[in-house]
Amino acid sequence: AQSVAQPEDQVNVAEGNPLTVKCTYSVSGNPYLFWYVQYPNRGLQFLLKYITGDNLVKGSYGFEAEFNKSQTSFHLKKPSALVSDSALYFCAVRGGSNYQLIWGAGTKLIIKP
Amino acid sequence: KAGVTQTPRYLIKTRGQQVTLSCSPISGHRSVSWYQQTPGQGLQFLFEYFSETQRNKGNFPGRFSGRQFSNSRSEMNVSTLELGDSALYLCASSLALRTSYNEQFFGPGTRLTVL
Numbered sequence: 001a002q003s004v005a006q007p008e009d010q011v012n013v014a015e016g017n018p019l020t021v022k023c024t025y026s027v028s029g030n031p032y033l034f035w036y037v038q039y040p041n042r043g044l045q046f047l048l049k050y051i052t053g054d055n056l057v058k059g060s061y062g063f064e065a066e067f068n069k070s071q072t073s074f075h076l077k078k079p080s081a082l083v084s085d086s087a088l089y090f091c092a093v094r095g096g097s098n099y100q101l102i103w104g105a106g107t108k109l110i111i112k113p
Numbered sequence: 114k115a116g117v118t119q120t121p122r123y124l125i126k127t128r129g130q131q132v133t134l135s136c137s138p139i140s141g142h143r144s145v146s147w148y149q150q151t152p153g154q155g156l157q158f159l160f161e162y163f164s165e166t167q168r169n170k171g172n173f174p175g176r177f178s179g180r181q182f183s184n185s186r187s188e189m190n191v192s193t194l195e196l197g198d199s200a201l202y203l204c205a206s207s208l209a210l211r212t213s214y215n216e217q218f219f220g221p222g223t224r225l226t227v228l
Contacts, residue, residue: 032214043117043203043219044156051214090156094214100169101146101217105155 002027002096006089006104013081013111021076021107023091031095033074035065038088038106047089050074061085081111114140117220119204125226131192134223138185138206144168145187146217147179148203156203162187163209191225199227 003026013019025031035047048059050067058064065076076089091104118137126132138145147159158171162181179189185206191198201224205217 034216036217036219043221044205044217046216046218049214049216100161101158103148103156103158 002093002100002102004091004093004102004104006091006107008107009105010108010110013109015083015111015113016080019078019081019085019109019111021089021091021109023074023076023104025072025074025091025093025102027093027095027102028097029095031093033065033067034092034094034101035059035063035074035076036090036092037061038090040087044090047076083111083113085109086111117204117206117218119202119220119223121223122221123224123226125228126194127228128194128196130194131190132194132225133188133190134202134204134225136187136189136204136206136220138187138204139218142206142208142218143185144207144209144215145181145185146205146207147187147189148205149173150201150203150222151199159189159202194227196227199225201225 005024033050036044037047038044047063048057050057055067063078088106090106094101120135144163146161149157160179161169165181176192181187201222203222204220207215207217
């Protein structure tokens with residue numbers, strides 16, 4: 001069965017420090033991987049995606065993610081966190097025979113000044 | 114280009130009533146998905162439509178139904194509302210279904226409160 005795991009419910013980072021939000025997945029075939037962000041009282045916004053090619057994907061707002069096939073991971077990273085990055089982050093994967101998009105449970109990112 | 118729009122934005126209903134939520138996708142997008150978001154359960158997939166046909170369905174009871182029109186607009190209906198149906202209902206559109214690498218674009222959601 002396809003699945004996505006975001007092992008941390010919450011991640012706390014000091015402003016200016018690097019941040020990592022973790023995501024691991026299990027899917028048959030080649031995965032299509034996505035990160036979305038949800039600011040309070042808003043819908044989700046697309047950040048970045050991995051389809052094929054370079055394992056390091058760059059996205060919006062200075063975020064990037066690294067696809068690691070052997071570890072089946074797609075961790076979201078940013079070199080220097082901003083207070084405005086505080087939000088809920090979702091990882092999602094599409095794959096398998098029916099191409100259904102499977103979502104992680106979300107990770108709340110808190111950036112402290 | 115206008116984004117995904119959802120109406121109404123807020124809705125208050127009582128148990129046993131039914132409700133219809135509407136979603137207009139981005140112009141040119143043919144795939145529409147619906148999600149339920151609650152603090153305890155996170156983001157739960159309801160259904161995915163493409164070309165007026167339901168292509169995928171999540172694990173929700175039959176009280177939850179949806180449809181897509183020829184102009185790609187979509188509606189979802191919840192009958193016999195229960196307190197547990199209180200949630201933010203999100204609609205998302207994307208260009209196509211089988212090109213699975215297309216990202217989804219989300220609307221602001223409809224906040225449903227069941228009393």
